[in-house]
């Protein structure tokens with residue numbers, strides 16, 4: 001099957017690419033720069049030579065015509081749209097987060113509708129950010145599921161950096177569903193969204209550098225480099241104490257895009273369950289005793305799970321029934337993440 005994967009240089013997308021090739025698919029992927037394109041081609045020389053890998057440059061997904069050319073690749077059947085800003089290094093949340101997230105999403109859906117009639121399914125990487133309602137984040141009587149929507153609006157984007165990110169993901173996902181549901185747009189494909197909470201897991205060696213590690217793995221780098229030990233406390237993970245392994249998120253995209261017909265029109269809330277930074281620190285200490293001097297000790301306080309009475313409930317049983325994913329354990333994930341970070345110099 002021929003697949004278009006946007007944002008192929010991303011943390012999650014790199015695992016999707018690997019899994020697509022392992023299953024024999026051909027992939028056109030987009031990146032922002034020739035330097036990243038070259039790294040991906042070098043990582044997959046045989047696919048690059050055979051034509052099973054094409055890397056296209058899309059410099060800015062915030063342009064409404066960003067994807068107009070790449071969707072014209074003949075024979076595309078599936079599109080996995082993962083590209084969207086996930087960082088907190090912005091000064092203008094509208095320009096730097098919301099516009100690329102929302103316009104990027106509508107631009108690809110429009111381009112497919114106009115020029116890629118062979119596409120039968122589009123998977124958009126959304127987030128638990130589009131599910132959570134901040135007003136209920138510490139409310140034990142509240143259960144978030146595939147049916148839950150974050151009520152955040154554009155008016156909220158200056159409240160905090162994380163609210164701005166959540167708004168970008170919520171507004172982008174809404175725009176996607178609005179687009180396919182409006183018959184005037186004439187979309188001929190199914191839409192599916194994948195909505196993961198915090199994603200941890202190994203970084204692919206050919207793209208990673210420690211100073212530019214993806215946002216969700218930053219805490220693992222902090223822990224390994226001794227920040228938590230120096231601070232004398234493990235930081236709280238905040239109210240979103242649920243997570244999933246990047247390899248399981250990638251598998252969910254592949255299943256949703258290519259393998260499970262019944263997920264058409266669904267939001268897939270993929271999570272392996274609760275985690276805490278304190279547990280992360282304990283796992284690293286247990287498995288990497290050689291780093292003990294930099295790691296939090298048994299006495300270091302902080303970072304434990306919020307008490308049961310102070311955290312939301314969640315129910316993703318519909319997703320689990322549809323996808324049948326066996327989620328990796330937090331311990332396995334942390335160990336594999338640390339090993340991958342050590343390979344790039346942690």
Ligand code: NDP
Nearest residue numbers: 007009010011012061082083084085100127198199214216
């Ligand atoms: P990364 O930052 O590694 O990946 C983001 C990707 O989007 C990169 O390929 C990046 O390109 C691209 N991108 C960002 N902004 C732009 C832009 N303005 N124009 C073009 N491309 C852009 O993060 P993740 O892999 O974690 O994120 C992938 C997706 O998963 C995102 O949609 C994110 O919202 C979502 N997600 C992530 C979670 C997590 O915990 N990691 C949780 C839930 C959802 P470049 O490499 O050039 O920077």
